[in-house]
Amino acid sequence: xxxxxxxxxxxxxxxxxxxxxxxxxxxxxxxxxxxxxxxxxxxxxxxxxxxxxxxxxxxxxxxxxxxxxxxxxxxxxxxxxxxxxxxxxxxxxxxxxxxxxxxxxxxxxxxxxxxxxxxxxxxxxxxxxxxxxxxxxxxxxxxxxxxxxxxxxxxxxxxxxxxxxxxxxxxxxxxxxxxxxxxxxxxxxxxxxxxxxxxxxxxxxxxxxxxxxx
Amino acid sequence: xxxxxxxxxxxxxxxxxxxxxxxxxxxxxxxxxxxxxxxxxxxxxxxxxxxxxxxxxxxxxxxxxxxxxxxxxxxxxxxxxxxxxxxxxxxxxxxxxxxxxxxxxxxxxxxxxxxxxxxxxxxxxxxxxxxxxxxxxxxxxxxxxxxxxxxxxxxxxxxxxxxxxxxxxxxxxxxxxxxxxxxxxxxxxxxxxxxxxxxxxxxxxxxxxxxxxx
Numbered sequence: 290x291x292x293x294x295x296x297x298x299x300x301x302x303x304x305x306x307x308x309x310x311x312x313x314x315x316x317x318x319x320x321x322x323x324x325x326x327x328x329x330x331x332x333x334x335x336x337x338x339x340x341x342x343x344x345x346x347x348x349x350x351x352x353x354x355x356x357x358x359x360x361x362x363x364x365x366x367x368x369x370x371x372x373x374x375x376x377x378x379x380x381x382x383x384x385x386x387x388x389x390x391x392x393x394x395x396x397x398x399x400x401x402x403x404x405x406x407x408x409x410x411x412x413x414x415x416x417x418x419x420x421x422x423x424x425x426x427x428x429x430x431x432x433x434x435x436x437x438x439x440x441x442x443x444x445x446x447x448x449x450x451x452x453x454x455x456x457x458x459x460x461x462x463x464x465x466x467x468x469x470x471x472x473x474x475x476x477x478x479x480x481x482x483x484x485x486x487x488x489x490x491x492x493x494x495x496x497x498x499x500x501x502x503x
Numbered sequence: 504x505x506x507x508x509x510x511x512x513x514x515x516x517x518x519x520x521x522x523x524x525x526x527x528x529x530x531x532x533x534x535x536x537x538x539x540x541x542x543x544x545x546x547x548x549x550x551x552x553x554x555x556x557x558x559x560x561x562x563x564x565x566x567x568x569x570x571x572x573x574x575x576x577x578x579x580x581x582x583x584x585x586x587x588x589x590x591x592x593x594x595x596x597x598x599x600x601x602x603x604x605x606x607x608x609x610x611x612x613x614x615x616x617x618x619x620x621x622x623x624x625x626x627x628x629x630x631x632x633x634x635x636x637x638x639x640x641x642x643x644x645x646x647x648x649x650x651x652x653x654x655x656x657x658x659x660x661x662x663x664x665x666x667x668x669x670x671x672x673x674x675x676x677x678x679x680x681x682x683x684x685x686x687x688x689x690x691x692x693x694x695x696x697x698x699x700x701x702x703x704x705x706x707x708x709x710x711x712x713x714x715x716x717x
Contacts, residue, residue: 309539309543312530312546312549313530313533313534313546316526316527316531319527325523325575325578329560329570332523332526332527333553333556335530335549335553336550336552336553336554337550338550340550342543346543356539357539357540357543360539361539
């Protein structure tokens with residue numbers, strides 16, 4: 290067996306740890322749910338993240354690496370992001386999931402474009418779990434419909450999340466063993482400013498779609 | 504469609520809420536895990552509880568009732584148990600799962616004996632998720648092997664859990680709308696003292712198996 294591509298294992302480690310953290314965060318958010326129906330819905334979405342985690346972890350093992358070692362470098366950086374953006378209530382929790390997870394998914398999706406199959410498809414598959422985004426968007430819209438002042442408070446919270454996410458990106462890059470950067474660079478004709486423009490445009494669209502402003 | 508058996512819906516509500524709580528508790532315990540490997544293992548076990556939850560909730564819906572209404576009466580009583588037995592560390596968490604979940608499962612398993620099929624099989628199936636019990640037992644044994652004094656501390660914690668579980672049973676009975684009591688009474692030749700003797704005997708065996716004492 291040839292040695293696994295370290296850039297690939299690192300990226301899969303980041304994606305796997307992202308799933309594990311999403312599970313943890315959704316499970317904690319479920320406690321903030323205003324009723325049992327929404328609590329159960331969120332708990333099921335959390336469980337779905339673990340099915341994604343298992344797929345990525347199995348691939349890491351198949352590549353001859355250990356999932357816990359592949360995830361290790363990212364623990365501190367991502368934990369710091371979550372510690373600095375602990376939601377105070379249900380609406381902050383769903384906004385964080387709607388805004389934060391989507392921007393992370395978009396970013397990882399761009400990087401995954403540089404992978405060969407089957408890993409490209411695997412990463413895009415596990416990122417493309419949109420059930421929670423739709424659920425979160427419906428919750429935000431309903432809250433704004435019930436009280437228009439909510440839009441201002443949640444817009445401000447969303448801007449703070451993006452700011453923290455950007456500094457998280459910096460921390461992840463610092464934690465990374467050079468592999469992610471290599472992957473981005475490997476992508477043919479990669480244009481980093483254009484990449485950021487795409488990410489920002491999609492983010493703005495997403496905010497507008499639920500009545501929040503940048 | 505005939506009206507659903509209220510005793511059956513109530514019992515399924517209790518079992519469903521038990522799964523939702525087990526999910527929540529395992530997800531919280533995962534944060535106490537000493538390493539990523541064990542954290543991921545616990546998170547996957549939490550996710551498995553939600554698959555069980557889904558099976559029971561689907562059955563409640565098929566019976567013409569709403570899962571959130573069936574679960575409602577038990578929320579306060581079970582929450583009080585968990586609030587009064589919050590684990591302080593990893594070993595308390597695994598001991599709580601090993602001792603507390605098993606005794607609850609045994610009790611619900613005895614009640615399920617009074618159900619007709621397919622519900623009898625459904626309840627026994629979702630209770631019979633022993634992966635975590637084996638994982639927890641291995642963790643407790645390893646900790647005692649490393650430091651014999653741990654046995655005393657965890658034995659004391661286990662006794663407290665059983666005491667709280669008994670008073671939880673009283674609270675659940677008070678929350679119950681008479682259906683569980685009816686189900687227990689419906690079981691042919693039910694002998695409540697003998698039932699408690701069986702539960703106690705199995706509990707003692709379980710404690711001894713991992714080096715704890717009653």
